[in-house]
Amino acid sequence: MNDAREKEATPSPEELIRLIDAVAKDKDRSAFAQLFAYFAPRVKSFLMRSGFADHMAEEVAQEVMLTLWRKASYFDPCRAGASTWVFTIASNRRIDRLRRARSRDQWPDPSDEADQPLSGEEIAITVDREQKIRAALGGLSSEQAAVVQLSYFAEKPHAEIARELDIPLGTVKSRIRLALERLRTLLDDDL
Known part of the structure; x- marks a missing residue:
């Protein structure tokens, strides 16, 4: 029963495109609320898996969703799917945060460290x-x-x-x- 509800709640790629288009054209708050409900937890999870603390992942996820609201008109479904577009924004915000933190605190870049042997x-x-x-x-x-x-x-x-x-x-x-x-x-x- 839970699987059936989850499938109903998961918008199709076409529905995500329609929702982004509604935000772009009409600043449709209902469409944005649906996009937020779908993407915000997924973006936060993605950021936490990449090493962000819970509060930082939440903050960056909020920034990503704000970017979606402001720049929905830039989305081109011919160039990428809605999820790809949103997660590209998330990845870019993540990189920006890491760069700022590194320049501010001179943190070493984890990708510069040698991989430990398996x-x-x-x-x-x-x-x-x-x-x-x-x-x-x-x-x-x-x-x-x-x-x-x-x-x-x-x-x-x-x-x-x-x-x-x-x-x-x-x-x-x-x-x-x-x-x-x-x-x-x-x-x-x-x-």
Whole structure:
């Protein structure tokens, strides 16, 4: 029952585009409230996973949503999906915060530190996961595998994939969504 409510509450990519468009054209507060309810917790979670403390992640997530409100007219669904656009804003805000903190406090950049060598157990777990992911990818249709490869491994935007494969943008998005659902099903028990 909870899964059914969650699916109902999760807006489709097309609905997210419509909501951003309503904010851009009409400063629609209801549309913004729906976007806020959907994106704010996800952005905060993303920021916390990247190392931000709870209060800092909350503050930056608020900034991201304010940017969405102010700059919704800059969103171009032909260049990127709504989630990609919002998380790009979040990533940029994150980088800005890290740069400010580094210049103010002269904090070292974590990416400058050498990676610690993996233990034997970590290597075995990583190899096992990679094998399971490769097997799951083999369980996709050739069309789904192609869009996943181009989107996640070649890091191409959806519009570019549509042009390259000569298919509609909506088809690209649908194939990616279906592929991810299939991968989630295949990997849920394994990982």
